[in-house]
Amino acid sequence: xxxxxxxxxxxxxxxxxxxxxxxxxxxxxxxxxxxxxxxxxxxxxxxxxxxxxxxxxxxxxxxxxxxxxxxxxxxxxxxxxxxxxxxxxxxxxxxxxxxxxxxxxxxxxxxxxxxxxxxxxxxxxxxxxxxxxxxxxxxxxxxxxxxxxxxxxxxxxxxxxxxxxxxxxxxxxxxxxxxxxxxxxxxxxxxxxxxxxxxxxxxxxxxxxxxxxxxxxxxxxxxxxxxxxxxxxxxxxxxxxxxxxxxxxxxxxxxxxxxxxxxxxxxxxxxxxxxxxxxxxxxxxxxxxxxxxxxxxxxxxxxxxxxxxxxxxxxxxxxxxxxxxxxxxxxxxxxxxxxxxxxxxxxxxxxxxxxxxxxxxxxxxxxxxxxxxxxxxxxxxxxxxxxxxxxxxxxxxxxxxxxxxxxxxxxxxxxxxxxxxxxxxxxxxxxxxxxxxxxxxxxxxxxxxxxxxxxxxxxxxxxxxxxxxxxxxxxxxxxxxxxxxxxxxxxxxxxxxxxxxxxxxxxxxxxxxxxxxxxxxxxxxxxxxxxxxxxxxxxxxxxxxxxxxxxxxxxxxxxxxxxxxxxxxxxxxxxxxxxxxxxxx
Amino acid sequence: xxxxxxxxxxxxxxxxxxxxxxxxxxxxxxxxxxxxxxxxxxxxxxxxxxxxxxxxxxxxxxxxxxxxxxxxxxxxxxxxxxxxxxxx
Numbered sequence: 001x002x003x004x005x006x007x008x009x010x011x012x013x014x015x016x017x018x019x020x021x022x023x024x025x026x027x028x029x030x031x032x033x034x035x036x037x038x039x040x041x042x043x044x045x046x047x048x049x050x051x052x053x054x055x056x057x058x059x060x061x062x063x064x065x066x067x068x069x070x071x072x073x074x075x076x077x078x079x080x081x082x083x084x085x086x087x088x089x090x091x092x093x094x095x096x097x098x099x100x101x102x103x104x105x106x107x108x109x110x111x112x113x114x115x116x117x118x119x120x121x122x123x124x125x126x127x128x129x130x131x132x133x134x135x136x137x138x139x140x141x142x143x144x145x146x147x148x149x150x151x152x153x154x155x156x157x158x159x160x161x162x163x164x165x166x167x168x169x170x171x172x173x174x175x176x177x178x179x180x181x182x183x184x185x186x187x188x189x190x191x192x193x194x195x196x197x198x199x200x201x202x203x204x205x206x207x208x209x210x211x212x213x214x215x216x217x218x219x220x221x222x223x224x225x226x227x228x229x230x231x232x233x234x235x236x237x238x239x240x241x242x243x244x245x246x247x248x249x250x251x252x253x254x255x256x257x258x259x260x261x262x263x264x265x266x267x268x269x270x271x272x273x274x275x276x277x278x279x280x281x282x283x284x285x286x287x288x289x290x291x292x293x294x295x296x297x298x299x300x301x302x303x304x305x306x307x308x309x310x311x312x313x314x315x316x317x318x319x320x321x322x323x324x325x326x327x328x329x330x331x332x333x334x335x336x337x338x339x340x341x342x343x344x345x346x347x348x349x350x351x352x353x354x355x356x357x358x359x360x361x362x363x364x365x366x367x368x369x370x371x372x373x374x375x376x377x378x379x380x381x382x383x384x385x386x387x388x389x390x391x392x393x394x395x396x397x398x399x400x401x402x403x404x405x406x407x408x409x410x411x412x413x414x415x416x417x418x419x420x421x422x423x424x425x426x427x428x429x430x431x432x433x434x435x436x437x438x439x440x441x442x443x444x445x446x447x448x449x450x451x452x453x454x455x456x457x458x459x460x461x462x463x464x465x466x467x468x469x470x471x472x473x474x475x476x477x478x479x480x481x482x483x484x485x486x487x488x489x490x491x492x493x494x495x496x497x498x499x500x501x502x503x504x505x506x507x508x509x510x511x512x513x514x515x516x517x518x519x520x521x522x523x524x525x526x527x528x529x530x531x532x533x534x535x536x537x538x539x540x541x542x543x544x545x546x547x548x549x550x551x552x553x554x555x556x557x558x559x560x561x562x563x564x565x566x567x568x569x570x571x572x573x574x575x576x577x578x579x580x581x582x583x584x585x
Numbered sequence: 586x587x588x589x590x591x592x593x594x595x596x597x598x599x600x601x602x603x604x605x606x607x608x609x610x611x612x613x614x615x616x617x618x619x620x621x622x623x624x625x626x627x628x629x630x631x632x633x634x635x636x637x638x639x640x641x642x643x644x645x646x647x648x649x650x651x652x653x654x655x656x657x658x659x660x661x662x663x664x665x666x667x668x669x670x671x672x673x
Contacts, residue, residue, distance in 0.1 A: 081601045081632075084608065090631035117633050124639045132601060132636055312602065350597075 006236035009211045011186070012477055013231030014197035016534065017206035018249040019184035020242065023222045024162035025215065026169075033144070036105040043103055047096050050106035053146035058086050060142060081132065085139045091117075107147040114140040158182075163226055165218050169196040179203045184226040186233050188214045191477040195346075200228075201513070201532040202282040204289060208233050210477060255582065259537035263294035267540045269522065273548040276528035277540055278333075280508055284322060287329050289533045294540065297333035299456065299530020300395070300508035301326060303340050303379070307348040313375055319382035327390030334391035336433065336456070336530075337383050339376065341365040341397040351375075360464070365398035370407050380415035384426035393431040395456060400438045402447050408434075409451065435508070436494050437461040445494050449501035456530070457494055459509025463487050482568040485561055487511075488520065492559060495525045506530060516571050518542045523555025538582070545578065586651040587659045594669045598641035603670035608632045610661050616652025618662075 038046050061083050085091070091113060098109045114136055121133040158181040168189040182205060190196045190209035200207030206228030218224065218235055225234040225245050229252070234241065267277040278299035279290040290298060306314040306322060327335050343364025347353050351372065356362040369376035386392055396408050412432065419426055436442050437458030449455060464471045466486055469479040480487075491507075498505040506528030511517050513535040521529065522543065531539055554574065561567050593599055599607070611618045611629040618629035622644060627634030629648070640646055650658050 081605065084605050084632040088608075088632045090628050091633055117637060120637045121639075124637075135601075136633075 004238045004241050005234045007217050009214065009233045011208040011211035011231050011233060012191050013228050014209045015200035015205060015207035016228045018228065018245060018252055019163055019206045019226045020245055020249065021161065021163045021183045023165050023218050023220060023224055024158060025218060025220050026164060026166035033108050033111050034105065035108055038103045038105060040103065043100055046106050047099050049147055050095060050099060050110065053143050054086055054092065056146040057143045058083065061086065081135050082139050085136065107144045110143060110147070111140065163224055165214060167215055179205070186211055186214060186226050188212060191471060194471060198282060201534055202286050204534045259541055262537050262540040262544065265544065267543050269543055269546055269548045271547040271549055275522060275543050276506065277536065278528060278530045279533045279536060280530050281326070284326055286533065287326060293533040293536040295533060295536055298330055298335040299506055299528060301335050301337045303338060304342055304346050307340055307342055308346060313350045316378040316382045319379055320385045323383055323386035324389040327386050327392050331390035334393055336393045336395050338395045338397055339369060339379055342368055366396055366404055366408065370404065373411060377411055377415045380412055381419055384415060384419055384430065385424060387427035387430045388425055393433060396434045398437060399434045399448065400440045402444060405434060405448055405451055439466050442490050442494050445497035446501055449498045449503045452503060454503050455494065455498045455505045457491060457505065457507040457509060459507060459511040462509065466490060482564040483517065483520065484564050485567060488558055492524050499525065504528060515539060515542055516575055519546065519551050519554050519571065519574065520558050522548060523551035586649060587655050589648050589659060590645050591648065591663065591666045593640050593642055593644050593646065594666060595672050596642050599635065599638065603672065604632060604635040606670050607665060608635055610665055614654045614658035616650050616655045616658050618658060619649045621647045
């Protein structure tokens with residue numbers, strides 16, 4: 001009897017849906033270099049192999065560069081350095097001469113040459129130049145792979161749509177994805193709120209993360225199933241299993257289609273309470289998805305992408321263009337632009353952020369902006385200028401104390417003054433808010449609320465800091481898979497204190513995109529939810545199916561519970577009862 | 586042969602972009618262009634060489650240019666430094 005599958009792995013469901021396809025394995029893997037003597041008569045062939053490999057590498061880079069330019073505008077600059085390295089005649093000539101004089105294989109000689117330079121750079125004091133060693137490694141590996149005739153790994157040059165399997169996917173990796181070629185992600189590292197998860201949801205593709213040993217268990221082009229609903233990956237499934245999953249897949253498409261009815265309908269409870277339902281935006285080209293899923297505005301426009309995968313900081317004008325464009329497209333609805341939340345795993349080269357032992361507890365987000373004031377003010381001015389193009393609001397990330405907020409407001413006032421002096425117009429009444437994503441800010445909500453127009457709860461970081469659990473660490477993901485009572489109580493505190501000071505309180509963390517959390521969040525009194533576009537239809541459907549009065553009672557009950565498991569069981573029972581016609585909720 | 590010393594005018598030093606500019610300019614000329622800093626000498630037409638110099642803000646580079654178009658080459662390079670490599 002044929003075995004149903006080679007492996008069945010359980011991981012963390014990071015983005016819904018079912019994908020069936022062939023694997024494209026991203027190997028960050030170890031390259032093996034042999035030491036071979038080449039016969040005199042084969043030496044020129046070896047030289048040719050090398051020269052061809054350089055050409056092929058250059059073609060790769062051109063494709064990557066074009067792709068990055070399309071996606072990011074001017075921002076694909078980082079690949080320029082790689083291209084220049086491949087044009088470096090000194091390196092090329094030296095390598096060719098050494099192949100001829102030493103009569104050794106091309107990959108060995110090139111490896112030796114490049115490693116020499118790489119080591120030189122690695123020893124430099126200057127942070128920025130040390131980073132260039134990484135570029136040399138990248139180019140070295142790229143050329144060697146071509147010399148050795150191995151697959152190249154560009155996500156933009158896949159021959160057909162594939163499922164991407166990797167140990168991890170960094171923000172820089174995912175910036176360059178061509179979503180038409182990517183069916184799903186499956187990685188060894190990460191959890192629901194890690195960057196790869198957020199990207200998968202933004203791209204609307206299924207994803208399962210936290211799959212230990214995954215890259216050891218798959219080969220290039222293996223057939224696999226990625227079930228982002230249940231968090232499962234099945235490697236090499238039997239024909240029967242494939243049929244079953246094809247069926248599940250079309251059921252899921254039906255489910256999505258069914259929910260489409262809510263698109264133009266208001267997000268209002270049965271007893272008439274309006275909940276503002278907006279969407280999170282990771283890249284500007286996701287805006288079509290935001291609109292097509294029926295979002296009222298953008299509750300979180302993340303601006304970090306403008307600062308990453310490039311050598312220099314984005315100019316004020318470049319930023320203004322990006323913000324203006326989004327504001328126009330979403331008008332008359334509003335867009336909340338969050339100032340740069342950099343640091344940790346989002347580190348732009350131009351800032352030379354030093355390596356820290358605890359980047360999530362270190363110099364990041366608003367702290368960087370308050371030090372790099374000319375960078376911060378450039379961003380503020382760009383946002384202010386864009387405020388004329390639509391309904392724009394500003395939001396500051398990671399505020400931990402009122403001093404930080406005061407400094408931000410002072411710098412904002414300076415930015416306004418600078419524009420006025422320059423005769424540049426902006427909306428003087430632009431609304432300003434802040435994220436509450438750190439326990440100290442949550443505790444100080446009343447004080448903070450008295451200085452802003454709105455608050456938005458960032459549950460990804462808030463849960464992380466409150467529970468002392470790294471959101472990228474799949475081993476402890478269980479700590480916040482469900483609804484930790486500490487977090488529920490904290491949210492209530494934030495909402496109540498915000499309301500007492502007359503400001504609206506929303507949520508833009510991943511919890512707001514979890515259908516199971518909606519009853520609680522509505523019941524706790526949240527005014528706005530900013531969610532991933534694909535989650536929007538289901539959430540609007542839920543809002544329209546309940547009474548606020550019921551939700552409030554549910555929230556009250558949950559506030560009395562002591563364990564995450566109790567809360568989960570209680571909520572799941574209610575959801576199963578109320579929404580049994582929607583199996584994927 | 587022309588020998589001249591130039592000081593790096595950019596705050597961030599000779600990082601990737603200005604290094605690339607320098608190499609592009611050098612490549613336009615026939616002359617041999619060597620750059621030294623402290624006891625390191627590199628070929629000015631090699632991006633790798635220029636990067637490994639790690640020329641930070643205010644450091645001094647010694648240029649040795651020899652060839653038919655050495656004067657044009659030196660002038661072009663001086664101009665580049667004077668323009669601060671088009672930064673700030």
